Amino acid sequence: MLLGWCGKMNKDFWHGKSVLITGNTGFKGSWMSQILLSSGADVHGYALENNDNDSIFNAIELDKNMDCNYGDICDEEKLAGLIERIKPEIVFHLAAQPIVRLSYVEPIYTYKTNVIGTAVLLNCLRKCDKLRSVVNITTDKVYENGNNDAFFSEKDKLGGYDPYASSKACSEIVTSSFMRSFFDPQKFGVTHSTAIATARAGNVIGGGDVSPDRIIPDCIRAVKNKSSVTLRNPMSIRPWQNVLEPLSLYITLAEKLYDYGVKYNGAYNVGPSLSDCLTVVEIVKLMKSYIPELEYNVSDNAVKEEPHEDAVLTLNTGKIYQLLDFSNKWDINDAVKNTALWYKAQMNGEDMKDVTEKMIQDYFTKDR
Numbered sequence: 001m002l003l004g005w006c007g008k009m010n011k012d013f014w015h016g017k018s019v020l021i022t023g024n025t026g027f028k029g030s031w032m033s034q035i036l037l038s039s040g041a042d043v044h045g046y047a048l049e050n051n052d053n054d055s056i057f058n059a060i061e062l063d064k065n066m067d068c069n070y071g072d073i074c075d076e077e078k079l080a081g082l083i084e085r086i087k088p089e090i091v092f093h094l095a096a097q098p099i100v101r102l103s104y105v106e107p108i109y110t111y112k113t114n115v116i117g118t119a120v121l122l123n124c125l126r127k128c129d130k131l132r133s134v135v136n137i138t139t140d141k142v143y144e145n146g147n148n149d150a151f152f153s154e155k156d157k158l159g160g161y162d163p164y165a166s167s168k169a170c171s172e173i174v175t176s177s178f179m180r181s182f183f184d185p186q187k188f189g190v191t192h193s194t195a196i197a198t199a200r201a202g203n204v205i206g207g208g209d210v211s212p213d214r215i216i217p218d219c220i221r222a223v224k225n226k227s228s229v230t231l232r233n234p235m236s237i238r239p240w241q242n243v244l245e246p247l248s249l250y251i252t253l254a255e256k257l258y259d260y261g262v263k264y265n266g267a268y269n270v271g272p273s274l275s276d277c278l279t280v281v282e283i284v285k286l287m288k289s290y291i292p293e294l295e296y297n298v299s300d301n302a303v304k305e306e307p308h309e310d311a312v313l314t315l316n317t318g319k320i321y322q323l324l325d326f327s328n329k330w331d332i333n334d335a336v337k338n339t340a341l342w343y344k345a346q347m348n349g350e351d352m353k354d355v356t357e358k359m360i361q362d363y364f365t366k367d368r
């Protein structure tokens, strides 16, 4: 299936463009790869191998359908060789160690991957003449969060309590430094043609996420094991979105950077409307309305033993929605419903490439 479905997506723009997606074997990177493959782009990936058969990457057999390249994001020689070969015009940087709890166990690996990895990629991209757009995907956790119902805008102070959050704040600082030092907006069109943005998205849900310590994958594992999922932070509020929402925004942002250059440089918050910011227990109840077999419990001890995670995280997303003239398509109910549909189809043994392409088609052909 190609092109016909793209609807509101700018298929003429993407057709034949050389695109590099780092982290293409992961949850968001796999959905991003499938969207851009379906729109006719020449998609190349760079990431670690993924051996989990339940992941979207393997469920839709992306390794057979795109140029997959395997290596560490800090391996400058390998990454430089790939970039020299494929000469990307557009880069989406998603490769990361993205799990807060793992960042407490492996802080140095988290900083290496998320901070040095970003610097290595941007350094390799300096030699890339054809490069026009770079979108670095960070997180809403990059802000210094006092848990006081803050409503963060892009001008707020960067920080981060845990190693994951602070590594992503560092990735923002590295990106800003490379942009000013090597892709100077004042020299755009003279010494280089590259525009750069960072996107700070919140919690994303969708089919084929197999990460540890994320609530929806934990729920699905419990359903498959016929067990009950323990909610660690039931009252934590998060800005949930279906994965297709931020991805379509990253895609639109990359188009703007490509077409209008450094006018769109900068950092952008990405998230749902405030009414879609639910607690963990609310999102699980909504999931249960689509998958009744889902059982959950709250353990007081489990909550007390947890490492710190910010309880409240809400974003002011006015900038990107105004600048890109963008609005979300799927509210929280659509987000959960489509997530549940994907996992149910997988549990029923359906052809997941078809299911995934159909979901992408439904999303992109819906009016905003």
Ligand SMILES: NC(=O)c1ccc[n+]([C@@H]2O[C@H](COP(=O)([O-])OP(=O)(O)OC[C@H]3O[C@@H](n4cnc5c(N)ncnc54)[C@H](O)[C@@H]3O)[C@@H](O)[C@H]2O)c1
Pocket: 022, 023, 024, 025, 026, 027, 028, 029, 046, 047, 048, 049, 071, 072, 073, 074, 093, 094, 095, 096, 097, 098, 113, 137, 138, 139, 140, 201, 202, 203, 204, 205, 211
């Ligand atoms: N999923 C969310 O809710 C969410 C929310 C906000 C931001 N993000 C960000 O989005 C991006 C993608 O997240 P995801 O949920 O798809 O994560 P994921 O864990 O599913 O995928 C991570 C990807 O990065 C790759 N990777 C990890 N370490 C690497 C290394 N050392 N070298 C090369 N590649 C490496 C993995 O192979 C994989 O392809 C991350 O930057 C994450 O911080 C995710």
